Amino acid sequence: MGGALWSGWERSDIAPSVILDRHCASPAPPHRVARTPEEIPAGFRPEFVVLAVKPGGAEQAVAAVAPWLEGATLLSVMAGRRCGGLRAAARAAGHDAPVIRAMPNMPSSIGRGVTGVYAEPEIGLVRTMQAEALMRAVGQVAWVEREEQLDLVTALSGSGPAYVYLLAELLEQIGVTHGLPPDTARLLARGTVAGAGAVLDASATDAATLRRNVTSPNGTTAAALNVLMQPDAWPDSLARAIAAATARAAELAR
Numbered sequence: 001m002g003g004a005l006w007s008g009w010e011r012s013d014i015a016p017s018v019i020l021d022r023h024c025a026s027p028a029p030p031h032r033v034a035r036t037p038e039e040i041p042a043g044f045r046p047e048f049v050v051l052a053v054k055p056g057g058a059e060q061a062v063a064a065v066a067p068w069l070e071g072a073t074l075l076s077v078m079a080g081r082r083c084g085g086l087r088a089a090a091r092a093a094g095h096d097a098p099v100i101r102a103m104p105n106m107p108s109s110i111g112r113g114v115t116g117v118y119a120e121p122e123i124g125l126v127r128t129m130q131a132e133a134l135m136r137a138v139g140q141v142a143w144v145e146r147e148e149q150l151d152l153v154t155a156l157s158g159s160g161p162a163y164v165y166l167l168a169e170l171l172e173q174i175g176v177t178h179g180l181p182p183d184t185a186r187l188l189a190r191g192t193v194a195g196a197g198a199v200l201d202a203s204a205t206d207a208a209t210l211r212r213n214v215t216s217p218n219g220t221t222a223a224a225l226n227v228l229m230q231p232d233a234w235p236d237s238l239a240r241a242i243a244a245a246t247a248r249a250a251e252l253a254r
């Protein structure tokens with residue numbers, strides 16, 4: 001995810017930055033990569049320190065970047081991990097860094113992400129605007145008022161691209177199972193998901209109306225939707241999936 005965000009930030013006019021990751025390719029100057037904290041230039045004073053490690057690595061990562069936290073805001077994209085816990089980790093490392101949490105998603109890598117953002121109440125306007133600008137560089141932004149709402153955002157849009165890819169995967173598999181050549185099934189499945197997404201993007205029409213526009217009375221779509229829209233079919237399985245992901249985000253907080 002850090003790489004996806006970076007690809008957007010690199011295209012924008014972000015101030016000189018240092019990426020700390022053993023696995024990162026070298027960015028274009030004036031940005032640079034550090035394989036270890038020791039390689040971060042002395043005197044570097046970042047306005048934001050972005051945490052994009054796995055949630056379980058938060059404490060270790062905060063400790064590693066502690067020397068650069070003075071005057072900086074922590075911007076975490078980690079699922080679950082709460083502002084309070086991250087702030088405590090920063091305090092334990094010697095700095096009382098304010099925390100903003102963002103939950104982006106993978107289309108951020110092509111500037112088409114959607115990000116839910118939450119800021120601690122005492123975060124000032126300048127930092128709020130800066131965080132918004134960072135996330136707008138990779139797509140659309142929606143602020144949430146309560147931190148726990150980010151768990152639902154994580155389940156809905158953070159993980160959401162995986163649900164859409166699963167749909168493409170299953171359509172392709174079913175096409176092959178029922179006799180289409182694999183290349184044809186792949187083209188049709190991917191093209192359908194991508195094309196339907198593009199229409200959603202290009203139109204202000206709500207999704208239910210777009211669905212109805214495809215659905216001829218007594219036609220093929222109606223036959224399929226009669227299966228998918230049964231209360232115990234997609235409405236139930238998707239609701240349970242989102243609930244499971246939301247609960248997992250809350251677990252990660254602990």
Ligand SMILES: NC(=O)C1=CN([C@@H]2O[C@H](COP(=O)(O)OP(=O)(O)OC[C@H]3O[C@@H](n4cnc5c(N)ncnc54)[C@H](O)[C@@H]3O)[C@@H](O)[C@H]2O)C=CC1
Nearest residue numbers: 001020021023052053054055061077078079104105106158
């Ligand atoms: N993958 C996704 O679509 C999304 C992920 N996230 C969040 O982003 C975070 C990262 O997830 P992924 O990118 O999927 O994981 P990943 O495993 O692909 O990337 C983590 C990166 O952190 C680096 N790293 C780990 N510990 C480090 C340390 N102490 N110092 C420097 N670098 C370190 C690793 O080398 C790796 O490149 C997670 O907290 C996840 O919840 C949030 C939104 C979407």
Ligand SMILES: O=C(O)[C@@H]1CCC=N1
Nearest residue numbers: 078079154158159160
């Ligand atoms: O699966 C995860 O935990 C992360 C958070 C949202 C997308 N990937």
